Amino acid sequence: MLVKVCGMRDGENIRLVENLSVDLIGFIFYPRSPRYVNSLPKYLPRSAGRVGVFVNEKLGVIEDAVIRYGLTHVQLHGSEIPSVCVALRQQGIQVIKAFSVSVPDDLMAVGRYDGCCDFFLFDTSTSGYGGSGCSFDWGILQHYTGNIPFLIAGGIGENDVERVLNFKHPQFAGVDLNSCFEISPGIKDIEKLNRFITKLKR
Numbered sequence: 001m002l003v004k005v006c007g008m009r010d011g012e013n014i015r016l017v018e019n020l021s022v023d024l025i026g027f028i029f030y031p032r033s034p035r036y037v038n039s040l041p042k043y044l045p046r047s048a049g050r051v052g053v054f055v056n057e058k059l060g061v062i063e064d065a066v067i068r069y070g071l072t073h074v075q076l077h078g079s080e081i082p083s084v085c086v087a088l089r090q091q092g093i094q095v096i097k098a099f100s101v102s103v104p105d106d107l108m109a110v111g112r113y114d115g116c117c118d119f120f121l122f123d124t125s126t127s128g129y130g131g132s133g134c135s136f137d138w139g140i141l142q143h144y145t146g147n148i149p150f151l152i153a154g155g156i157g158e159n160d161v162e163r164v165l166n167f168k169h170p171q172f173a174g175v176d177l178n179s180c181f182e183i184s185p186g187i188k189d190i191e192k193l194n195r196f197i198t199k200l201k202r
């Protein structure tokens with residue numbers, strides 16, 4: 001199962017998280033987020049993938065960040081249309097398209113992105129796009145019948161290991177961890193993350 005830790009920006013903290021053998025580390029390029037990355041961290045992941053998270057950003061701005069931060073993945077967390085995903089993939093960047101989920105009908109939109117993305121990310125519906133710390137009813141995801149693998153996000157915390165392990169879906173690929181593992185915005189609690197990941201991978 002893939003583990004993505006999102007909302008990072010402190011070099012030393014990034015290095016410690018990467019040492020937990022996580023698969024993906026996310027950087028928020030949305031200026032209104034408390035986790036916004038506005039300068040190059042002193043350390044960037046080498047073994048984990050580097051995911052840049054954007055909300056309705058201009059393609060040129062995304063492309064600049066891909067080069068500057070050496071991003072391997074771009075996560076589109078707004079209402080970006082499929083052609084934006086396609087344009088990024090044509091440049092060799094892996095694309096994660098995020099969707100807010102609160103009712104089964106929210107999954108109707110994903111069909112338009114078939115063949116345009118590498119992963120979907122299903123997150124809690126919130127006024128602030130992401131990083132809400134709130135969960136949603138994962139049972140709704142049984143209505144998803146597509147072929148693109150997905151990550152689950154939204155308020156996943158230390159006590160959710162059993163819930164994650166018990167969740168079954170043919171396209172379930174992994175989890176996204178963020179605010180429930182924070183000491184302060186952008187800084188993760190390494191011990192807490194270590195306990196969660198150790199139990200998950202046991």
Ligand SMILES: O=C(O)c1ccccc1NCC(=O)[C@H](O)[C@H](O)COP(=O)(O)O
Pocket residue numbers: 006007026028030033034035053055077123128129130131132133134153154155156176177178179180
């Ligand atoms: O984390 C943010 O501040 C954020 C702001 C705007 C768009 C996306 C954002 N986060 C993207 C993520 O992938 C989060 O990890 C995801 O929303 C889950 O966060 P949380 O509910 O805190 O676990």
